[in-house]
Amino acid sequence: MTSISIIGAGNMGTAIAAIAAKGGASVQLLAQDAEKTRTAATQAGASVVAGVVGDALTGEIVVLALPYPAVAGVLAQYQGRLDGKILVDITNPLDFATFDSLVVPADGSAAQVIAEAVPGARVLKAFNTTFAATLATGGVNGVAPTTVLVAGDDTDAKNALIGLLVAGGVLALDAGALKRARELEALGFLQLTLAAAGATGWTGGFALVK
């Protein structure tokens, strides 16, 4: 059985936990606030186990469902315990003060920064191009199905995540090497600016059409 630990119990973490639970995985949901995490876990599925950040990770897949500024602290807390894991970065590393640039190197990505910080993990970029509502409903405002784009250098790791998402009822697609995280983060950034400007809603955004 696939096992997954999701760190962060906000809208994104909870939506991912629900898909994974529906896909038949063993799901652990961790956040700072134990009470809030229990509520989110219950919402995500009866089998989802709640815990707090710092707990031992039961998942072979670990999702960092955190805002980018919170990632470094969590990686430090789990130092040495992420080796061999499939580590999934979902962040859109915007400068939230200006909403006008990313805070990662222009020729790189948050995912590549994380891969350098945790060289023993198999890092994937995923979920950053889908709003939480489109994950939760499986559709982009009823117009097209939601597609999760997954980039990474480890094919087995990508297939494990894609397989779990498809089992959970959400389309997922190999978007290439981890290097493509640069483009995925640009897409996520653009989509956020369009939503903030009202050009698209938080239940919409970019839908990938075959």
Added chain:
Amino acid sequence: MTSISIIGAGNMGTAIAAIAAKGGASVQLLAQDAEKTRTAATQAGASVVAGVVGDALTGEIVVLALPYPAVAGVLAQYQGRLDGKILVDITNPLDFATFDSLVVPADGSAAQVIAEAVPGARVLKAFNTTFAATLATGGVNGVAPTTVLVAGDDTDAKNALIGLLVAGGVLALDAGALKRARELEALGFLQLTLAAAGATGWTGGFALVK
């Protein structure tokens, strides 16, 4: 009446000419091959005037419907004749040998390179996130309407192009400052890699859903 000159009579240039003609603009279509350009102009609309690259530009809007490597030569040929024009860059500046990176600075864009080369022009980025077929049909594989994303620093210039496209029956949207061309080019690049991998078709791609 809006006037537009389109340099390049491939699938993109022809599709843009057809939308502009439908929108009631005075349309000039220029390319290297006079015969091929006449055929493309006829296809785009009865009122579209064909010519060759080097002809005087009759349009207040000038679209560079060219592959990125061809842009510098055309800009040199029109040196001094683009000042004051609304100059539209549609390129996806991929390294076509590797299909794995862009050939423009990572923190910039082809549009910004063009803006620096022609400081007297009002440069816009547009059309690079839509495949020719989605422009020609106005739809992303029948699932959602096509939306042309337009970035630029000159609001009047953006409104002129957006107004013409909407008059021609295609949705168009202000995607922010010219700086956002970096993200538009990343999106165009990602979309091309997904199409080349068969993950989306050339009549599909990313549709913007409200």
